Amino acid sequence: MKILCMLFMLYLPLSTQAAWAANAETVEDTPVTQGYEAQAMQAKSLLENALAYYREAGDIALAEFSRQGRFTTEDNYVYVVDTHGVMLASGGPSAIYIGRNITTLLDNDLRKAFAAALEQPESEVIHSQEYRWMNWRDHKVERKHVFYQRLGDKIFAAGYYLPRSSPQEAQLLLDDAVSAIASDAKGSLARINALDPFFNRDDLYVFVVDIQKKRFIAHGFDRRLIGTDFSTLKSVEGQPIGKQMLGAITGEQTAQVNYLWHNPMTGAKEYKHTLLKSIGTYLVAVGYYSAAKP
Known part of the structure; x- marks a missing residue:
């Protein structure tokens, strides 16, 4: 599995930027996923406090960022790298890389995208991106939303994890699965059973039931x-x-059933909201999770 930090796109030296600039595409900031507004506010506030402290104290602030305290919370921490890829400070598990060049973690296939982000000039604007990274709490690779800002030759960042997908992402996967099955039912069912990533996105996955036989035919x-x-x-x-679920679907329509289920990402019993769509003799379903009872 590729564990890639989109923020590493900011770490490459300026000489590398020039070589790729002609082919780079614009990288837009990633919007906050619905339901994670509080986490986003906390992470962004943590970054803003770190930036303010660095402007006041200078490089001595880097040691403070690497300690447990005012620049760490239960789930968030500040980290700093320079534009050559050297980790300068971290209040999280990446502290083991302090003083080391971490650009070796880059994937060659994504370097054009990395170069595009490098074109962003130093400014007072805080940007944001998402990537997948190991969550130090549950030791699972999860989506992480990071806020970052460049000051001089340093990039300051703080982020939060997104162990649960949104209702909109669940609906999108359901729509994609229904379209794929309508186009090629046999091939799509085989891909679902082969755990094709197209049908398996973070904590979202597709399952299909034969309505007439009342049996799972894909999961x-x-x-x-x-x-x-x-x-x-x-x-x-x-x-x-x-x-x-069988009773909720009649004909070509959609429905939703809520229940308690194991979240494969968090490993906890959580409320699952399964979206249903019938297509021919198939019941196609995708469910998303929430920590609170609906």
Whole structure:
């Protein structure tokens, strides 16, 4: 699995920028995902406080950023790299790289995108990007939203993890799955069962049921369910969700069923909101999670 930090696009030396500039595309800031507004505010505030302190104290602030304290929270920390790729400070697990050049973690396939971000000049603007990185809390690779700003030859950053996808992302995956099945049912079902990343996005995955036979015919996370009786499926609390989903769909329509289920990303029992769509004799479903009861 490629574990790539989009912020590393900012770390390459200026000589590399010039070589790639002609082919680089514009990199736009990533908007905050709905439901993560509080986490975004906390991370951005942490970065703003770090920037203010650095402007006041200079390089001695780097040591402060690398300690547990005012520039770390339970989930967030500040880190700093220079434009040559050397880690200068970190209040998180990346502290082990302080003093080392970390550009070796770059993936060659993404260097054009990295070069595009390097074209952003130093300014008072705080930018943001998303990438996938190991969460030091649960030791799983998750989406991370990072706010960053460049001061001189240093890039300051702070971010938060997104272990749960949004309702909009779930709907998008459902729409994509329905379109794919409508175009090539046999091939799409095979791809779902092969855990094709197109049908398996972070904590979102597709499953498909034969409505007439009432059996799973594809599952994007647990292939052991393929061929089993969907009508007997129950939630972790014993809710008869298989029967409820079958009863919620008639004809070419959509529906939603909510229940308690294991989130594959967090490993916790969370509320799952499964979006349903029927297409022919198939019931296609994608569910997203929330920590609070709907």
